[in-house]
Amino acid sequence: MNITPSSSDCLDVADLLVDYAEHSLPPEQTARMAAHVANCPRCQERVAQLQELGANLKQPSP
Amino acid sequence: MAAVQADDLDQVVPLFERYQGPLFNFLYRLTSDYETSQDLTQTVFERLLKYRASYRPGQPFRAWAYQLARNVHTDHWQRNQKMRTTDVVEVERKGALGGAAFRHTAAVDREQDLHEAMALLPPAQHEILVLHRFQGFSYEEIADMLGCTAGAAKVKAHRALQALRTIYFN
Numbered sequence: 001m002n003i004t005p006s007s008s009d010c011l012d013v014a015d016l017l018v019d020y021a022e023h024s025l026p027p028e029q030t031a032r033m034a035a036h037v038a039n040c041p042r043c044q045e046r047v048a049q050l051q052e053l054g055a056n057l058k059q060p061s062p
Numbered sequence: 063m064a065a066v067q068a069d070d071l072d073q074v075v076p077l078f079e080r081y082q083g084p085l086f087n088f089l090y091r092l093t094s095d096y097e098t099s100q101d102l103t104q105t106v107f108e109r110l111l112k113y114r115a116s117y118r119p120g121q122p123f124r125a126w127a128y129q130l131a132r133n134v135h136t137d138h139w140q141r142n143q144k145m146r147t148t149d150v151v152e153v154e155r156k157g158a159l160g161g162a163a164f165r166h167t168a169a170v171d172r173e174q175d176l177h178e179a180m181a182l183l184p185p186a187q188h189e190i191l192v193l194h195r196f197q198g199f200s201y202e203e204i205a206d207m208l209g210c211t212a213g214a215a216k217v218k219a220h221r222a223l224q225a226l227r228t229i230y231f232n
Binding site: 014015017018019046049050053054056057058 | 172173176191195196217220221223224226227230231
């Protein structure tokens with residue numbers, strides 16, 4: 001049974017979200033984040049946005 | 063740089079040729095203004111000559127030059143702070159960066175919108191994103207500039223990216 005995470009769960013993982021979106025977490029933390037994100041539409045959206053932003057920030061300089 | 067410090071001022075030419083472009087890009091990312099960035103880049107090299115005695119031999123030159131550029135930009139920003147605040151308030155009043163209007167603009171010119179969204183960040187967050195994402199500085203190098211630990215620099219950079227996400231997508 002899936003349990004919808006609370007806002008405090010999102011707060012707990014907030015500082016790891018960028019590393020998770022950029023695949024730079026160690027395996028144990030990746031698994032913890034994946035478990036949260038799988039059940040949290042808000043964090044799924046945040047991860048997708050961070051990945052899009054990360055790709056845009058790699059554009060060439062002006 | 064050691065030669066420049068020893069008053070061999072001709073040696074500033076290769077430094078200028080090598081760093082003028084990256085420093086201009088750095089300042090352009092922060093100011094979004096071509097002519098201002100050219101002027102500020104010029105000021106960086108003027109200060110490089112003026113303060114050459116403060117360069118410590120063996121110190122990474124790139125980080126030292128960017129520290130000069132950061133100071134030049136801070137001075138410029140402080141001079142223009144009032145005008146900048148007025149501009150931001152005006153943009154927010156018009157709603158040009160909010161909701162549907164922003165999403166539409168983003169589809170038309172994502173690069174420009176990203177630039178504008180970054181300009182709405184607090185200066186310290188704007189700067190750390192430019193240093194890390196566009197200028198390629200490591201968290202260790204940024205930590206040296208900011209006088210904090212690499213871990214703290216990373217947290218600041220991540221929070222800046224989260225703040226940018228909120229501005230860009232909302």
